[in-house]
Amino acid sequence: MxxxxxxxxxxxxxxxxxxxxxxxxxxxxxxxxxxxxxxxxxxxxxxxxxxxxxxxxxxxxxxxxxxxxxxxxxxxxxxxxxxxxxxxxxxxxxxxxxxxxxxxxxxxxxxxxxxxxxxxxxxxxxxxxxxxxxxxxxxxxxxxxxxxxxxxxxxxxxxxxxxxxxxxxxxxxxxxxxxxxxxxxxxxxxxxxxxxxxxxxxxxxxxxxxxxxxxxxxxxxxxxxxxxxxxxxxxxxxxxxxxxxxxxxxxxxxxxxxxxxxxxxxxxxxxxxxxxxxxxxxxxxxxxxxxxxxxxxxxxxxxxGLHMLSHRGEPHSPVGSLRSEEGRTVAELRGEIYFAAAEEIFTRLTPLMNDDGCLVLDFSNVTRVGLAVKELFRAVPQLVGETSSGQPRAIVVDPDGVLDEA
CATH class of the missing domain: 3.40.710.10 (DD-peptidase/beta-lactamase superfamily)
Known part of the structure; x- marks a missing residue:
């Protein structure tokens, strides 16, 4: 009751x-x-x-x-x-x-x-x-x-x-x-x-x-x-x-x-x-x-605190965790990703896209992505290309299709 x-x-x-x-x-x-x-x-x-x-x-x-x-x-x-x-x-x-x-x-x-x-x-x-x-x-x-x-x-x-x-x-x-x-x-x-x-x-x-x-x-x-x-x-x-x-x-x-x-x-x-x-x-x-x-x-x-210009402190990082897995670095992303969050992801993780291995961007725990930002992430593998051994420097994992065009 x-x-x-x-x-x-x-x-x-x-x-x-x-x-x-x-x-x-x-x-x-x-x-x-x-x-x-x-x-x-x-x-x-x-x-x-x-x-x-x-x-x-x-x-x-x-x-x-x-x-x-x-x-x-x-x-x-x-x-x-x-x-x-x-x-x-x-x-x-x-x-x-x-x-x-x-x-x-x-x-x-x-x-x-x-x-x-x-x-x-x-x-x-x-x-x-x-x-x-x-x-x-x-x-x-x-x-x-x-x-x-x-x-x-x-x-x-x-x-x-x-x-x-x-x-x-x-x-x-x-x-x-x-x-x-x-x-x-x-x-x-x-x-x-x-x-x-x-x-x-x-x-x-x-x-x-x-x-x-x-x-x-x-x-x-x-x-x-x-x-x-x-x-x-x-x-x-x-x-x-x-x-x-x-x-x-x-x-x-x-x-x-x-x-x-x-x-x-x-x-x-x-x-x-x-x-x-x-x-x-x-x-x-x-x-x-x-x-x-x-x-x-x-x-x-x-x-x-409803004022639309209120500062509400630093937002939660969109990067939930980083782990090594079979020669790859897996970045588990999370939450809602718009331009500011995308800027943090690219700034923090771009240095990991090198000839020493592959960066995996895992969107499994991401709930929403801004429309224009989707284009940036979809283009990442092509933008960073391959290592000297022919392996991709970046892979995007998107099991729920949050990067699909809306």
């Missing part, structure tokens, strides 16, 4: 909620009338691992509108459809250092500075396939649903409110149109964008969506490839420098996770290769970021 116990990760998330709960500064967004009606006390967090394990605490299942948290995911869809070169003809990749609704256009090209501000996000939405707003939004909604792993709905009251108060966004869209950046009419682009922002999600949805970026574009709960690995990497990079508006630099110093906030109260954060986090708390600071959401993610990062 299983023992009834609290999962340690749940305890962690609950403690983060306790850290943020006393904070009462900030206010709900009221420039969109429907957003002013939300419960300011709602507070939730969810963490989803790259294996698809879901951990929730607090109000993680309360629905709210995704707002600007949709921006990186729609960017990812556009990148997957058109590629980086085409997308960046229309929108830049540089931080603006300005509020989300600022007029931030490149002085030379006229492009919006990045896809995380409103002007750039409307350009990104305009790039999605479809001649009408409904057609574009159908593609966007399908993509967001594949990121979340479930069907999503539009909060029509919020959409109506967005539409009736969206004159500034229309003005930004007209500016983008005047520079040739907008890929659709203003009416089509803004209508698709307003509806995109009005999609209802939960903190759990955001965590799954973030985990999909963390795993290189594969939803870890459905196992569906949603976008390409390139699109996931490019999107995460833009989130790193631009995701928290004019607070992005401070965010990266204090938290160090690629993230995106929205005025609906959500924040999505990515730990590449490991997990995604979604938070929900509607009170916003002066920059439009959730006060409690920022506090929760700061607490998690500082307590558990």
């Amino acid at each position: 299983p023992v009834d116990m609290t999962h340690p990760v749940l305890t962690t998330l609950e403690s983060v909620l306790d850290t943020a709960r006393p904070l009462t500064s900030g206010a709900v967004a009221d420039y969109i009338p429907e957003l002013a009606k939300v419960d300011a006390e709602s507070l939730g967090i969810s963490l989803v691992s790259s294996r698809g394990d879901v951990h929730d605490a607090g109000d993680s299942d309360i629905a709210f509108t995704i707002q600007s948290v949709s921006k990186p995911f729609v960017l990812a869809l556009a990148l997957d459809e058109h590629g980086l070169d085409e997308v960046t003809k229309h929108v830049g990749l540089e931080p603006s250092g300005e509020p989300f609704n600022a007029i931030s256009l490149d002085a030379e090209t006229g492009r919006p500075l990045n896809p995380m501000i409103n002007a750039g996000a409307m350009v990104t939405s305009s790039l999605i396939a479809g001649a009408t707003a409904d057609e574009k939004f159908a593609v966007i909604k399908d993509g967001l649903e594949r990121f979340a792993g479930r069907d999503l709905i539009v909060d029509e009251d919020v959409f109506d409110s967005e539409t009736s108060t969206g004159d500034r966004n229309r003005a930004l869209a007209y500016l983008a149109l005047s520079t040739g950046s907008l890929a659709a009419s203003v009416d089509v682009a803004t209508a698709a964008y307003f509806r995109q922002c009005s999609v209802a999600v939960t903190a759990r949805d955001l965590a799954i969506m973030a985990a999909t970026l963390a795993t290189g574009g594969v939803n870890p709960t459905t196992r569906e490839r949603v976008i390409s690995e390139d699109a996931a990497r490019w999107t995460t990079a833009v989130m790193t420098s631009c995701g928290m508006y004019d607070d992005s630099g401070t965010w990266m110093v204090n938290v160090g996770l690629p993230a995106k906030s929205g005025v609906g109260g959500g924040i999505v954060a990515v730990q590449p290769g490991q997990f995604g986090i979604g938070t929900f708390s509607p009170r916003l600071d002066e920059r439009g970021n959730s006060v409690r959401g920022v506090a929760m993610l700061e607490a998690l990062s500082k307590r558990y």
